[in-house]
Amino acid sequence: MSWLLTEEHLEDLARGAAVLGTGGGGDPYVGRLLVRQAIRECGPVTVLDPAEVDDEALVIPTAQMGAPTVVFEKIPSGDEALTALRALERHLGTRAAATMPIECGGINSMIPLVVAARSGLPVVDADGMGRAFPELQMETFGVYGVTGSPMAVAGERGETSVIDTGADNKRMEWLARGITIRLGGVAHIAEYSMRGAEVKRTAVPRTLTLAHTVGRALREARERQDDPIAHLGEVLAGSLYQHLRVLFRGKISDVERRTEAGFARGRATAKSFDGRHELDLVFQNEHLVALVDGEVRCLVPDLVCVLESEQAEPITTESLRYGQRVTVVGISTPELMRTPQALAVFGPAAFGLRHEFRPVEALTTAES
Known part of the structure; x- marks a missing residue:
């Protein structure tokens, strides 16, 4: 069911998007400010249920690209993603009927809402990651046959570039990452243009609604x-x-973080409150794996989420600090993201991890 998004939805939506972002996807607080300003200037946004999208309608997803650590220093003006959308429309010779997130986590749950408010387009209630991933080829869109290019990249000064690598989504990511680095570490993009029928076949449905529901809960x-x-x-x-598992409760004891090749990479460790157990987290923009005492408890594509212990506010990878009291949970992803085809694109091996994927509900028992 479609619905109208107003300023009153944004705080809950941003909180839920930070949870689904698994520590990455960019800080949704910045995105919330951008959407709030766009709604105040241009009015509310129609969130369009994917079942209601016309099969022939052209949908162009929009997003921010780059290292989340850079966004604190290079806050967008709010026009960049719409500039990318317009550049891709010019290249395609047609106009979009709607935009859509490429990922439902972090700031990229928000960027399409800014585009929608400023353009008057609806935003489809679906995405291509069901969480956040660091690379553009890691999309259910691409897993199930939609090509990412041609894509448009826009910078903060109005620069645009169009990349067309045919069906090679991984090379598209590599070229776009290089451009993003040269634009200062952050850019805005429009990619994976598709028809409504392809949205219904390849997207993870109703994830904006889910993010709002999670934040409100x-x-x-x-x-x-x-x-x-x-x-x-x-x-x-x-x-x-369906499945949430509490993986660890304790205090952050160390964080190693660096911005490298357009990504925020690093690891964090935590000690349990009784001092008997240790958590190890590895991240590339997003958390990829959680190990407790050296044993895997949750790994990509399932969600590893770090929450502040008292209020359960999500903590992003760029906000992890020594001494934070945290509860780390694992959340299962939809079956669409666990198929052999999907795991080949964004499973553990895609990140150089030696672990074989096992569902979080099989790795960790539910707490009573």
């Missing part, structure tokens, strides 16, 4: 003084993300 549980993580598990049980 955490807030309402806190207001009732209930356990927000337990309530989040109950909410997710009725969704495509």
